[in-house]
Amino acid sequence: MSSERATSRRRLLATGGACAGAVALSGCADGSYSGSSLTESENAAPSASGKPGEGTVLARVDEVPVGGALVTEGPDDERIALAQPSEGEFTAHSAVCTHMGCTVRADGNRLRCPCHNSVFESATGEVVSGPARTPLPGIAVHVAGERIVTGEG
Numbered sequence: 224m225s226s227e228r229a230t231s232r233r234r235l236l237a238t239g240g241a242c243a244g245a246v247a248l249s250g251c252a253d254g255s256y257s258g259s260s261l262t263e264s265e266n267a268a269p270s271a272s273g274k275p276g277e278g279t280v281l282a283r284v285d286e287v288p289v290g291g292a293l294v295t296e297g298p299d300d301e302r303i304a305l306a307q308p309s310e311g312e313f314t315a316h317s318a319v320c321t322h323m324g325c326t327v328r329a330d331g332n333r334l335r336c337p338c339h340n341s342v343f344e345s346a347t348g349e350v351v352s353g354p355a356r357t358p359l360p361g362i363a364v365h366v367a368g369e370r371i372v373t374g375e376g
C-alpha cells in the first residue's frame with residue numbers, strides 16, 4: 224500500500240448537520256448488512272489516542288462496503304449508519320429516520336426507511352424522497368488503525 228493510499232484510508236469525513244445515514248439490515252437485497260462483527264474485546268479497544276473511553280469502536284473499515292453502508296450500534300445502543308462513499312472516506316449519521324423514528328436500512332448508496340419509504344443519501348444524510356423532510360444528523364467518527372471510532376480523534 225502506498226503512503227498516499229494509507230493516508231487516504233485514514234481520512235475521515237466528520238459530517239455535521241445533514242449527512243447520510245446509511246442503513247443496512249441483515250438480508251438486504253443489495254448484500255448490505257447491519258451490525259459489526261467485532262468481538263467484545265475488539266469493541267473495547269482504545270481509541271486512536273490509546274486512552275480508553277475516548278471513543279467507541281463502531282466497525283472495522285473493511286466491514287463498510289465502498290459505495291455502500293453499514294448500520295451498527297454506537298454508545299447507548301444508538302443506531303448509526305456508516306458509509307464509505309469512496310475508498311477510505313467514511314461518514315456517519317444517525318440511522319433513526321427523521322420522519323417517525325424507524326431505523327433506516329442500507330440500499331446501495333441510499334438509506335431507505337422500511338416504515339414509510341423515506342430515502343436518504345448514505346454519504347450525506349440528505350433526504351432523497353419523503354415523507355421525511357429533515358436530513359439524518361451527522362455523527363463525528365474517525366479512523367484509528369483499521370477501526371472506525373466515534374469522536375473527532
Ligand code: FES
Nearest residue numbers: 320322323336339
Ligand atoms: S418513519 Fe421513516 S419514513 Fe416514516
